[in-house]
Amino acid sequence: MKNHPNNNQINSSKTAYPEGRKIGFGIVLTIIGLLFVLPIHGAGVLKPTSSDLQSLEILDHQVKVTLNNGFARTEISQTFYNPNQQELEALYSFPLPEHASLSEMTIWAGEKELQGEVVEKTKAEQIYEEETANGNEAGLAQKDSYQRFDFWVNPVPALGEVRMRVVYYQPLKLDTGIGVYKYPLEEGGTDDVAAQFWTSNEKVTGTFAIEVEIKSAWPLRGIRTPGFQGTQSTDAEGDLVYSFQSNGGDLSKDFVLYYMLEDNLPGRVEVIPFRESSEKTGTFMMVVTPGVDLQPLSGGSDYVFVLDVSGSMQGKLHTLVEGVKQTIGSFRPEDRFRIVLFNNEARELTREWTPATSEQVNYALSTLDRIQSGGGTNLYSGLDLALRDMDDDRATSIVLVTDGVTNTGELSPKAFAGMMSRNDIRVFGFLLGNSANWPLMKTICDSSGGFYKSVSNSDDIIGQVLLAKSKVLYESMHDVQLSVSGVKTFDVSPMNYRKVYRGQQLVLFGRYAKGGKAELRLKALMTGEDKEYITEFDFPEIDTLNPELERLWAMDAIETIEWESSVGLSSPAESDTAITDLALQYQLVTDYTSMIVLSDEAFARHGVDRRNKDRVAREYKAQSERNKAPAVSRRVDQNKPMFQKPAPRIPSSGGGGGGAIHPFAIIGLVLLLIGKRFFGKQS
């Protein structure tokens, strides 16, 4: 598509806009936006920096989220208004939510309702060009790698409105009983090319509303929405509903909602199945929440902080330094640390392993305060330097904090994976902001047996780093293997994990041939001993309540294929074909497929099958049924619990606290009262 911001033809597109929209409506200019100086700050309507027209306005922006046990459904509705005397094309863009599968884009233009179908990317662009050139209403949704979703709508009539609805799904995962839902709005600042070409209108002139319904089968202890002052209520089904509404607003700040389950919930296995009929293949999502006794580790550990101090970290550096300071400040004297900084190249702030004594910690902290950001991002050199001078006799972890895209030095995910597999060191990654290269971070951390977390700028980086540190201070489960027998399962997410940390859930997607009794077995190494946990449960013959699982499964499969390709386990050609096939069958927007939005007649004219229409109808029917009832528990091991211990509760930081009295204190008080009596008698 020639006017795509990341397309190689960006320069030519600056002049192509007026020329490319001659037919039908007269001059159909492209893209609107507003007033903002570079770089792009948030989600919004974009326009080329060179355009003299007024920006399209966002009249309202309404987000409706349902967190339904294992996955989230996000529905965004917004209305564009064109204040110009000529028709325009709208481009709305927002940061890509991780693991999101876009399922729906609908446009209301006047009386017409246009719906979306996923086709190959080039075909979608071709159809969109053709339809808009002929003066027909059309829309297009595209995914730009890991960075953002772009939505094109054409035309927005002069002094008129167009309404758009977008729906996407994401799997949800709890960590130590805490779930996080993020609606990303803040631009990550990781796409310099787009930032030079576009300005963005993030303002909502009318209603800006967010509603989150939490359908949890487990009792909730509470929710938290930093920076958003909404209200909580309970709906007729007993589900918690959070509502935020304002008159006007801007789309530059992420909405983050934390929800925390009650304490003392059991370690458990939950399975959400979908099987439409006995002739069809079933799909399932399995969530294993281990309830095992992982003990705190004794003895000292080594930590290497690998910190991104490139130019894009400006503004985030203070937060990063505070997070690291607090983490180092909580070390035990027997711990040791090193600090590696990287931008165009890596350098070590500490000369060697530094004991975490108060004197050394204070010195390191004062040095941290003087760090300046600047330059590019050479992540490979940072990790390479961090991996030198390791002490084989001590447990060592790398804490990697960066905000974006590695753009200097070695860039290949295969090289990173190779580096990690050659070293027995865990990497715990923290990605600051949106549009960061989470696939690469996932590759690095997964290859090392660690994990990564995306941290919104609206989030609590310090709390997140401390939470991760608390995991490292406990034993972990090693060489974890899951297996299912009794029912034929296939195309399942990877079932082997180098390490599973305290509080982590295992989330798998897969398919099953038919219903029946299955045995689930989890093998792991804990404290040098082989452990095995077993349960039995039934895969249902028919269960039609969660058709969205097919899309989630397909998205998970696509991410696995992308990972395999990035680390050289499959050829790019093979993976491209496999991804395209899956995306078309399950109607997913990927780097190879886009969603084209047309009228029914236009779809017929272009010979596009209405697969997504059928799929969306089925999903709406199921959602309607689910909404009428309270959340359904999907626990499958209640008859034969897989774990005997409860799921771990939150550790100290970010968690609960209380004052407490020991029996000794009561004894002391009683002794005082006896003393009072004794002295009273004396006097």
Add this chain to the structure above:
Amino acid sequence: MKLPWLTLLTGVVAVLVFVSPVGVASGLQLDRGAVFQGAYWQLLTGHLTHWSFDHLIWDLAMFGILGVLVEARSRKAWIRLNLISALAVSLSVIFIQAELEFYRGLSGLDMALAGYWFVVMFQDCRLKGRSNESWMWGAALVLLFSKALFEIVLGNALFVSNLGDGVVNVPLAHLAGAAVGVVFWRYDRKGARSALCLSRGHL
């Protein structure tokens, strides 16, 4: 001795909250996020919620003993002291120990009652010329603050029950409570004077 019905009622409520369905304690505990969204009642009710049976029983035992003593002396002082210390402990946890999402427990109020009672006893005995007893209460007061300060330095609480996996002790609540008890005595002179007069009348 008059019936300490306020202490008894508080204790009964704390027990009822504990045995109620989990959602009740969740709605009453001090939830930092919820308070910022308008659930101000949690500044008071959070102290009536507890994490475990051990947590409840020992907090309540201390509250029972000290509450009865203070209530018998002055019901108005009991009410004022508990309201002020409940707010002060909650606000200090929210603003000073901001990494905590939730707080539960009566122990902050226990410490306020203890601080108040020890200083009242110390002063009473000093004025009555019971120097040995006044030394005992003075020592108890010093120990109370030493413990609270030492807990802050240590980062954990001394002589406290284990609140369970994942829930930390909050020494700040103890220090804040004890400090409120003493400061309350200093400024609640009316109650102190009347109590003193009553004591002298017995001499």
